[in-house]
Amino acid sequence: MKVLGLIVEYNPMHNGHLYHLLQAKKLVNPDYIVAVMSGNFCQRGEPAIVNKFARTEMALRNGIDLVIELPTVYAIQDAGGFAFGAVSILNKLNCVTDFVFGSESNDTNFLNTIAEILHQQPKKFDELMKLELKKGYSYPNARKYALKKFLNLQEEIIEKLEKSNDILGIEYIHSLLKLSSNINYHTIKRIGTNYNDTELKGNISSASAIRLAIKNKLDYTSSMPKVNIEILIKEFSEGRGPIYLDSMEKFVIPYLRTLKREDLEKIYGFKEGLDIRFIRAANMSGTIQEFLENVKSKRFTYSRIRRLILYAILNMKKDFIELSNTFGPQYFRILGFTKKGKELLSNIKKKTEIPFVSTASNYKKILEKILKDKDKDWKINPQLYIKQFETDILASNIYTFFYPNKLNRKSGMDFRNPIMLE
Amino acid sequence: MKVLGLIVEYNPMHNGHLYHLLQAKKLVNPDYIVAVMSGNFCQRGEPAIVNKFARTEMALRNGIDLVIELPTVYAIQDAGGFAFGAVSILNKLNCVTDFVFGSESNDTNFLNTIAEILHQQPKKFDELMKLELKKGYSYPNARKYALKKFLNLQEEIIEKLEKSNDILGIEYIHSLLKLSSNINYHTIKRIGTNYNDTELKGNISSASAIRLAIKNKLDYTSSMPKVNIEILIKEFSEGRGPIYLDSMEKFVIPYLRTLKREDLEKIYGFKEGLDIRFIRAANMSGTIQEFLENVKSKRFTYSRIRRLILYAILNMKKDFIELSNTFGPQYFRILGFTKKGKELLSNIKKKTEIPFVSTASNYKKILEKILKDKDKDWKINPQLYIKQFETDILASNIYTFFYPNKLNRKSGMDFRNPIMLE
Numbered sequence A, B: 001m002k003v004l005g006l007i008v009e010y011n012p013m014h015n016g017h018l019y020h021l022l023q024a025k026k027l028v029n030p031d032y033i034v035a036v037m038s039g040n041f042c043q044r045g046e047p048a049i050v051n052k053f054a055r056t057e058m059a060l061r062n063g064i065d066l067v068i069e070l071p072t073v074y075a076i077q078d079a080g081g082f083a084f085g086a087v088s089i090l091n092k093l094n095c096v097t098d099f100v101f102g103s104e105s106n107d108t109n110f111l112n113t114i115a116e117i118l119h120q121q122p123k124k125f126d127e128l129m130k131l132e133l134k135k136g137y138s139y140p141n142a143r144k145y146a147l148k149k150f151l152n153l154q155e156e157i158i159e160k161l162e163k164s165n166d167i168l169g170i171e172y173i174h175s176l177l178k179l180s181s182n183i184n185y186h187t188i189k190r191i192g193t194n195y196n197d198t199e200l201k202g203n204i205s206s207a208s209a210i211r212l213a214i215k216n217k218l219d220y221t222s223s224m225p226k227v228n229i230e231i232l233i234k235e236f237s238e239g240r241g242p243i244y245l246d247s248m249e250k251f252v253i254p255y256l257r258t259l260k261r262e263d264l265e266k267i268y269g270f271k272e273g274l275d276i277r278f279i280r281a282a283n284m285s286g287t288i289q290e291f292l293e294n295v296k297s298k299r300f301t302y303s304r305i306r307r308l309i310l311y312a313i314l315n316m317k318k319d320f321i322e323l324s325n326t327f328g329p330q331y332f333r334i335l336g337f338t339k340k341g342k343e344l345l346s347n348i349k350k351k352t353e354i355p356f357v358s359t360a361s362n363y364k365k366i367l368e369k370i371l372k373d374k375d376k377d378w379k380i381n382p383q384l385y386i387k388q389f390e391t392d393i394l395a396s397n398i399y400t401f402f403y404p405n406k407l408n409r410k411s412g413m414d415f416r417n418p419i420m421l422e
Helices: A015-028 A052-061 A079-092 A108-120 A123-134 A139-151 A155-162 A164-178 A207-215 A226-237 A245-258 A261-266 A274-284 A288-295 A302-313 A318-327 A339-348 A360-372 A382-400 B015-028 B052-061 B079-092 B108-120 B123-134 B139-151 B155-162 B164-178 B207-215 B226-237 B245-258 B261-266 B274-284 B288-295 B302-313 B318-327 B339-348 B360-372 B382-400
Strands: A003-008 A032-038 A066-070 A098-103 A184-189 A332-338 A419-421 B003-008 B032-038 B066-070 B098-103 B184-189 B332-338 B419-421
Touching: A003 A015, A003 A079, A015 A032, A015 A098, A015 A184, A032 A052, A032 A079, A032 A339, A052 A066, A052 A226, A052 A332, A052 A419, A066 A079, A066 A339, A079 A164, A079 A318, A098 A164, A108 A139, A108 A155, A108 A164, A108 A184, A123 A139, A139 A155, A155 A164, A164 A184, A245 A274, A245 A288, A245 A302, A245 B245, A245 B382, A261 A274, A274 A288, A274 A302, A288 A302, A318 A382, A332 A339, A339 A419, A360 A382, A382 B245, B003 B015, B003 B079, B015 B032, B015 B098, B015 B184, B032 B052, B032 B079, B032 B339, B052 B066, B052 B226, B052 B332, B052 B419, B066 B079, B066 B339, B079 B164, B079 B318, B098 B164, B108 B139, B108 B155, B108 B164, B108 B184, B123 B139, B139 B155, B155 B164, B164 B184, B245 B274, B245 B288, B245 B302, B261 B274, B274 B288, B274 B302, B288 B302, B318 B382, B332 B339, B339 B419, B360 B382
Parallel strands: A003 A032, A003 A098, A032 A066, A098 A184, A332 A419, B003 B032, B003 B098, B032 B066, B098 B184, B332 B419
Antiparallel strands: A066 A332, B066 B332
């Protein structure tokens, strides 16, 4: 049995994503396709344009059989944390045979070489890293320069380390190595525009460009499968989107104004003076955009600053993220499945070491049951399981409040059943 | 030298307030008039419609000589805490000879009788109070019924205990008794509409009615002195108002959703299951109005619920409010003065036991200086001084963010100088 695993955000799912899915299918010829997908907040540190269930429906309607949520604690981390969480899920599912990811360079050997270095952490490389960080570079830039020196790389090659998909790709392989995973991985050349491109281009545009087009009321319809446009339009017309980080402005900035240095110091990632910068910027800024600009420096990317906002809002303390990055996800949250996906689910449910949770209403009961089950070697940390799950619930409850339609702003999205596509 | 003291909110200052001021002046014939005024948040648990400096200007332009801020910790408490803070300031100023307050009943003897009971706390009355509270009545209602039984009062007389100004009046006298103050107090019959009336009525309307008229874009101009209308229009046209609790909806509800029971338990006033009610209501509600309705019960008034929202947002813990209610305000924050007010200030500055602070930029330095001054018997609790002042600053920083004009949303209102009217 061949099972293809994918890691996606689908924010929203567009023609480029569909092309990637079809190529991956052609390459692997799988019996089933599983996608690990971000929930209501994404890796750029922003709320998703529509909620995770709407995006799950897009995935299922376009050929994915099973969608599992990447817990928020991973979904809003940098490439390393994101990749580790997502790859851990693919690995822990105990059925995924092949993993395919997009790559700008499509140079699997090169990506593998880099990942091996990150995995082995040779002393000399570590020293180079420290040196570059000391110069004030952001983490990804410091790593780029350290690798350049370590491998004595040409300028053209080093450029591969600047592309979003390749950066993620390296981390995917790095995580597979860490987990000693048997999953085969393949890359597919990314077509069309760059991840960060903000302009619509023909029928393959980036998700960023599509989100911006929606914000500016431009026509984005040539960039997405028809069924996904219908889903978007349904969400928008029922007042459940679009949501942007800007939508959360009146929450985020006053919230940050209430925090003191000692509060931020407990939150993950607030080092290198970021606590002071955040508090000062919150007090100086009238908009999120101003806030980001007021915090920004050579050392801190916008994505990192946005993610830190979310860590603060979701009260994600250091030990929570560090434990999560050590032990991996503690559950599989099922967001949706097709008929085939259901088949796959019943096949694999017996083989996993962490439980499947299909709705928030019984996640604690599942944990209790699991802990009593002596026949099976469950690998669960109960505290972490609860904290990860409750962070997902909180993320949804905050997300929901920024729906344009006030009638939809109730909490409790996580108490609904997964999407079942017959 | 006669100094008249008043306690006001001026949210906004209208003809009824002006009438009260003129009557008080006629009654006392003072050399100077001092007003203790709420800052950016008021006793009903709501942000003021325009900020404290705009409202200070209204006061000064209409005959008040000196405006001192009632620290937030008192301004947003129930009648007891509000009165204690405000009367303490009048008393600590060490120069106020006469205090005049509005009263629906205008029955000073009756108000005094009740205040004496509250002050003496006879055992039998205490028992009656407990009995009524047990029945599930809100605190003001329980007190009303206990007093009725204790004094064997007629139904008509008991009605006096239901009027906002009389309730406050009793607490003012109660506080004067507690502080063994020498200030003479007088009542003035309140004219026109009730404090809570929401309809405009001739040229004497309630502040609630005026705020509502502004919200609904109705003509409120016959209800206010011309100069105050000009101040309001200036504030609105420059995008610094009007502000309502509704304006803070996108902050308040998601903020409450982030809190856990153990967080709310530390905050003042979250007893009798209010923590659970708050969390549930925050998750169920899409608007502030819905939230208030979802928390409401016979036991909890809307004002109390709104005040509790502010305690949570401003992180006002139990011991902070309790210490404040024991030791009183730790500083006089000068919001503004006229030429005459300046004269008065230089007269009284030497006689007080707590310091005057005229801008936030040096409030800590003032404290240090004060603590070193061995010649004078300063009565300051340094921790409380800092906490009270920083709560005022935080209240302003949050308030400011809800200005309609984004360009005005910076923090730091408290760093400006007082208003000086030549």
